[in-house]
């Protein structure tokens with residue numbers, strides 16, 4: 151399979167995609183796969199009421215497509231025409247206070263919708279849905295635990311071997327490659343690329359299954375750190391997500407993109423795009439037993455368990471408040487050095 155160059159027109163600035171916004175919602179309502187999208191709030195554009203009436207809604211023209219972390223602060227450069235990365239003008243001089251403010255407002259209000267958010271082009275709507283559902287069939291077939299480790303090649307093989315899953319078609323494979331190889335700086339995610347190839351995989355011999363969790367940790371540093379935290383803080387601490395393959399991260403990201411009505415900026419403020427997740431190199435998520443979905447909210451930082459962990463001195467989180475990755479505050483996500 152050839153690595154594909156980033157294709158022109160894969161993304162759409164919100165100005166153009168807005169017409170498709172309601173199409174996304176329509177798809178959402180039809181699919182049991184999808185969670186309901188939170189209420190739209192626009193902090194940068196006209197009033198939130200404008201979102202109700204697309205005819206009268208005017209977007210601002212500034213895009214944050216080519217922001218790069220430089221000197222500690224991402225630099226938004228206005229880019230008005232889609233194109234290849236090499237064509238994107240990049241001027242450090244373009245940084246101003248308002249742009250920094252805009253960046254911080256976005257990650258602090260990660261689930262809001264901003265006028266400058268970047269959407270997947272509306273032409274990819276049905277492919278996004280079809281491919282995500284196809285991957286859901288794979289996960290259902292092999293189980294959540296195994297899916298955490300599944301490689302891209304294994305997924306394709308399973309598609310060919312099992313009629314319950316079905317073969318992955320060329321349009322789906324092209325779509326998955328485009329998502330993987332597209333530069334997420336275009337939609338406001340600034341984390342590093344961890345895996346260069348979509349076929350990169352996690353060797354089974356390098357992971358340890360963590361009992362009663364359905365998750366795996368890389369042997370060595372990750373497993374030792376988790377064991378030490380549990381020893382120092384107590385059995386209330388649980389592993390909520392461990393090492394994740396590119397396939398697993400891809401499926402999470404695509405589902406997030408569907409929930410966000412194709413808004414890739416919003417999706418990536420709370421989930422790293424495939425190939426960019428530190429879960430691929432040993433980071434893991436922890437929570438408190440019985441705390442449920444609140445383990446994945448800022449509320450986790452109010453728990454006694456989190457406060458104890460913060461005092462241990464040897465634990466770091468990957469995404470602190472106002473980080474430079476373009477990602478929300480994630481007190482549950484433990485960083486491996």
Ligand SMILES: [Zn+2]
Pocket residue numbers: 391429434435482483484
């Ligand atoms: Zn995480």
